[in-house]
Amino acid sequence: MSIYDYSVTDRKGNEVSLRQFEGKVLIIVNTATGCGFTPHYKPLEEMYEKYHEKGLEILDIPCNQFAGQTPGTDEEVHEFCTLKYNTQFDQMHKSDVNGENALPLYTYLKSQQGFKGFGKGPKALMMNAMLKKIDRDFMNNPDIKWNFTKFIVDRNGSVVARFEPTADMKEVEECAAALL
Numbered sequence: 001m002s003i004y005d006y007s008v009t010d011r012k013g014n015e016v017s018l019r020q021f022e023g024k025v026l027i028i029v030n031t032a033t034g035c036g037f038t039p040h041y042k043p044l045e046e047m048y049e050k051y052h053e054k055g056l057e058i059l060d061i062p063c064n065q066f067a068g069q070t071p072g073t074d075e076e077v078h079e080f081c082t083l084k085y086n087t088q089f090d091q092m093h094k095s096d097v098n099g100e101n102a103l104p105l106y107t108y109l110k111s112q113q114g115f116k117g118f119g120k121g122p123k124a125l126m127m128n129a130m131l132k133k134i135d136r137d138f139m140n141n142p143d144i145k146w147n148f149t150k151f152i153v154d155r156n157g158s159v160v161a162r163f164e165p166t167a168d169m170k171e172v173e174e175c176a177a178a179l180l
Contacts (some may be wrong), residue, residue, distance in 0.1 A: 003157045006105040008061060009093040011074035016092070018105070021057050023155050025179045027172070028059040028109065030097045032069035032147035033080045040148045041085035043169040047176060048089050054180045055155065058089040063097050066147050070094060097144040106144065109151045113162035114142035123166040154179045 003026075004019045018026075027047070032038060048058050062077045064070040070077060074093055081087040097106040117139065118124035131138040131145055138145060148165035152175050160179070163172050 001108065003108065003153055003159065006108060008059065008095070008103065008105060011078055011091055011093055013093070022157065024055045024057045025155055025176055026057050026059060026153035027176055028061065028151045028153065030061050030063040030144055030147060030149055031091070032063065032066065033077055034071065035066070035069040035147040037146070037148040037165040040165070040169060041081060041087060043173065045085055045087050045089070047173050051177060051180055056176060056180060060087070060089055060091045061097070061103070062091055062094040063147065064094055065096055065098060069147060109159055110142040110144070112159035113151060115139070115145060116162070118164050118166040121166065127166055152176055152179070
């Protein structure tokens with residue numbers, strides 16, 4: 001299987017085949033509207049504006065699995081994103097990224113790029129402490145740990161990187177830009 005064998009559902013209920021993104025660089029991100037990392041929408045939108053014409057696409061997949069931080073309907077999520085962050089990339093249907101109801105796409109992404117830690121710094125320490133309370137074995141499984149985990153897919157469909165929400169958004173941009 002390749003990334004192009006998967007599909008997601010858009011916020012209007014239509015199936016979106018990832019095959020339509022062949023030859024593009026993708027950032028696939030599980031998002032939330034009420035999270036401490038929600039301001040990541042700003043640099044994501046800036047990257048989209050800067051690199052979209054060069055072949056960057058962003059797949060925004062809202063997820064409510066982490067502390068219920070994505071309440072509301074798909075339309076309410078879209079309205080929030082466009083009004084607060086002026087996003088031009090669309091939001092997909094709110095979906096699970098872990099567990100038995102996880103999107104098959106996320107099962108694939110996690111198999112290609114597992115969890116490698118949160119890095120260093122105060123946010124990383126906070127995430128480590130919080131997750132130890134939720135899942136003592138969190139370091140040893142590939143599950144998505146929180147909102148705004150980003151996967152980068154190159155023009156050939158290879159999942160080349162995974163960035164946890166604690167990663168510097170400049171590193172995310174450098175990785176994506178290098179692939180364009």
